[in-house]
Amino acid sequence: MNKYLLGKDKFNQFYELYLYSFNRPDSPQRRSVLKERFDHAIVYGIMNEDKLGSGLFSIPFNVNFHDVDFKMNGIGDVMSAPEFGGRGGASSLMNQALEDMYNDGVTLSYLAPFSYGYYRQFGFEQVFDHTRITIKNFELPRVKNTQEGIVKRVKITELPDSVKRLYLEKNHLGGMSRADWWWNHMVDKHPEYQLALAYQANKLIGYLVYYNEGVNFVIHEWVNSNPLSLQLLLKFVTKHQSIFKNFIYESPDADFKADLLEDPNSAKLEVIPYMMARIVNLEDFLKRYPIQKMNLARINFKVEDSLAWNNHTWSLAINDGIVDLKVADELKPDLELTIQNLTKAMFGYRSLDSLVNYGLIKGDVEKISDLSSLFVQEKPQLIDYF
Structure with a gap:
């Protein structure tokens, strides 16, 4: 029996420690x-006599990584009482x-760090960035009117299922x-959120999740399916020009796209390191990974990891898209790297x-380049927070 699992009767103590x-x-x-x-998490805790001394959530989710579905547990609310x-x-x-995740068939884990260095010791690495774009009201771009399509404004509590479907259609970068x-949960946590829904011929083609914060118009989430939805929703945003001084969008896309603005200097950009990820089951991630080439001559690479089941020399080859992967600790590796750098x-x-150029990986440069060409080159995107 897992001695760290907390029963549902411990919620009050968990909540008090959280506060x-x-x-x-x-x-x-x-x-x-x-x-x-x-209620939806696997809850862990350590009692300090009759009080909860430490606790955390491990919440089961699924993620779409380049159209491959992986189980992912989100770590949240990691805390300890000061006296503990x-x-x-x-x-x-x-x-x-992490051990329970592996035993439960979970491949990945994400978390929001209070300290990147602290969580790197558990094999996590920062792989998600956000870009916060701020534009003054008088510098908003001019947007042409269109006679096609409409925008409807509703409360977040009126969230339609079509928004959920459109999000899933466009979500494929992790x-x-x-x-x-x-x-x-998002609706309950943020009842102040509002929705702008773009329609074309009665079909949802895009949406905004936004809220106001004093003089700021803040966009939390923006999904488009075609250029018309972009035009409609951008026009909707600019119609608030006389109400708000600043327009802020924290985007999960690290690409600023300043060249698409009439005046690239009109927007202030901040790149914000966001959440971290961890490969829990490397074997499963490699075997089901969306490989970017159909053939790869065999490469042996040693992975340094605190998780024993990942901490091996792995022998990998690709033949006509078929992954051939096995543990080969007896072989001399062509390259060596940490689980954090492999995650990146x-x-x-x-x-x-x-990573080779920064001296973070050592080994046969040609083999490293061959292995590198196997992996996706587009940065991942994550909107959610836990």
Whole structure:
């Protein structure tokens, strides 16, 4: 029996530690939102006598990675009471959660770090960036009117199923395949959100999730299926020019696209390191990975990882699109790398060739380049937060 699993009867203690650890005020809404996560999560904790000393969530999700579905557990609300700190409680829970993920057939894990260095010791690596784009109201681009299509404005509580379907259609760069309960969680957590829905011939072609924050018009999520939806929703945004001073969009796409603006200097850009990822089951990730070439001469590479089942020399070959992968600890590797650097490369965040240039990978340069060409080159995108 797993000694770290918390029963559902421990919610009150988990909630109390959450409020104290993250300095949050109590409210019925905050309690209800955390209870939603608690009910859908695998909850871990260590008791300090009659009080909860450390705790965390491991929430089962699915992600779409270049049209391949992978199980992913999101780690959240990692916390320890100050009087219980320094005893390795959170570390014990993290290690147990990762072991349980592997045993449950989970391939990947994501988390939002309070410290990138702290979570790198558990094999996580930063692979998601956001770009925060800010434009003053007087510098908004001019958008032509169109007689085609319409925009409807509704509350987030009126979220239609067509929005969920459109999100899933456009989500394929490692983002979450949102279950209904997670959509409901977003609505409950952010009742201030609003929706702008773009339609063409009664079909949803795009949407905005947005809210106002004082003088700021803030776009949380923006999905388009064609140029018309972009035009309609951009026109909708600019119609707020007289109401708000600043227009802010935090995009999961790291590509700024400043060249598409009439004046590239009109927008202020901030690149924000976002969430981290971890390969929990390397064998499964490699065998079902969306490989970018049909053939690869055999390469032996050693992966350094704290997870014993990943910490091997792997022998990989591709023949007519068929992956041939096996453990080959007896062989001399062509290259050596950490699980963190392999995660960067496999997620398309930074290529193996680039990592060689920074001295982070050692080995046969030609073999490294061959292996690098196997991986996707487009950076991953993640909107959600947990």
